[in-house]
Amino acid sequence: MSEPFLIGDSMTGGYGNGPDILHDCTVAVEKGEIAVIVGPNGAGKSTAMKAVFGMLDVRQGAVRLDGEDITNLSPQDRVLKGMGFVPQNNNIFTSMTVEENLEMGAFIRTDDFSETMEQVYHLFPILREKRQQQAGELSGGQRQQVAVGRALMTQPKVLMLDEPTAGVSPIVMDELFDRIIEVARTGIPILMVEQNARQALEIADKGYVLVQGRNAYTGTGQELLADPEVRKSFLGG
């Protein structure tokens, strides 16, 4: 089997000098696919994603992007390498307009990014409508769209989402998932952490169930949904 496009391979590590939170944990995403990390609270889902993005020390194991070892790169350098990251909180510039948020997303680009902005507006039509509004005035679901749009402005080769549906209503959540599928259809692999395990696994090509910083179950979304063990422990039967 060939190597996945982005892989955090057997990662062990934690924040600063603190104890290890991840133990030999592997998450990966293939080209054109959606990979989802799920698990109970405190399982290290977000930590695993942050490890892949270089926001904590990976003491053992490696992170590879398109075959290249990027374990020692800073998050900023990973952005330059083509990784887009949407943090869970504070993921927009609240005092700036929607359009300025997108412009800032494209800050590292020196070429004309108006076409990318057009694509983002096409994916998220509501943003076009609200382009001159301050992002901080938007609803939760719209803010998440701004956040994803901002990350898309660099034309990332892979997009990482940390709980994109945290704190939005179920209806908005469904819409956001639809949008995420649309982004994936444009060919960008997506690695995301989700609290809403069932819905997330339904759209996932690959799912990782983490428990206490370790891989507990791994499989395609459908496999995991069908797995009686997974159903019993995480999906409420």
Place this chain on the structure above:
Amino acid sequence: MDTLNALVAFSNFVAIPAVAYGSQLALGALGVTLVYGVLRFSNFAHGDTMAFGAMIVVLLTWLLQSWGVSLGPLPTALLALPVGIIVTAGLLVATDQLVYRFYRKHKSPPVIFLIVSLGVMFIMNGLVRFVIGPGDQRFFDGQRFIVSVREFKAMTGLREGLAIKTTQGLTVVTAVIVVAVLFWFLNKTRTGKSMRAYSDNEDLALLSGINPERVVLVTWLIVAALATVAGALYGLDKSFKPFVYFQLLLPVFASAIVGGLGNPVGAIAGGFVIAFSEVTVTYAWKKVLVYALPDQWEPSGLMQLLTTDYKFAVSFVILVIVLLFRPTGLFRGKAL
């Protein structure tokens, strides 16, 4: 009752001086608010930065005057301003590299920065006194009035006179230009937007590839320009005395906080709120009231709430009230 003369007296003694003073405070407060927004600390050295910038302008003005250079009706200091800004920018960037960068690297909490800026303040304070001395310096030249009392009376035939000093007009015009350029820069240019983004959300700005050291550098350059312009205008309008700039720190900070720290629009509004409060509370209203009220109501006292010696108390009181009831300021800046 004589509404017209009341209005003229009011303009002459309250409105015009307050607008000029408010513009100076607004420029000072903009510098404080930018440092707070981008570098996230209260820069106590700002008053003495203004003194340093003004000092360079004073020295250069003297030099130009000794060469016989003049701008006709306008003060020669305007010619010295750009060089003053460059020298001050050099000082601020050097201070940042030598002092503040160390604490930035160590991710020191804001209170450490504040104390460090206090140290920087004392050094700048000493530097200015060492170079130019603690005394009062005059460097204004050119035409003194745009409109003088006598001209105004002759023009209108009113009993009350109205004077607009060249420095007052110059202050307001310069402030408007500087503020317009600043807002254009912050809202329309890539670098300006990256400064706002960095101020808004530092982590996300880093994720977007914005270089924090560059943002910090540009901020100091702008702060140098604002401080020098504010300091020079204040010195032209009143006179240049190092200690006065140290005292100015209070109304300048009050302006920035009243408007909302980190919010440029707030800094300007705050500047005028503080200036108008100071002037109206310490002005003897008798003259205006004699015109404005019916004859029988003529006040016997001076109708002055506080003597001018207490003008700094006004900033303090407003500061306390705002911090108690609306800590984020009028324009919702960041809470302290």
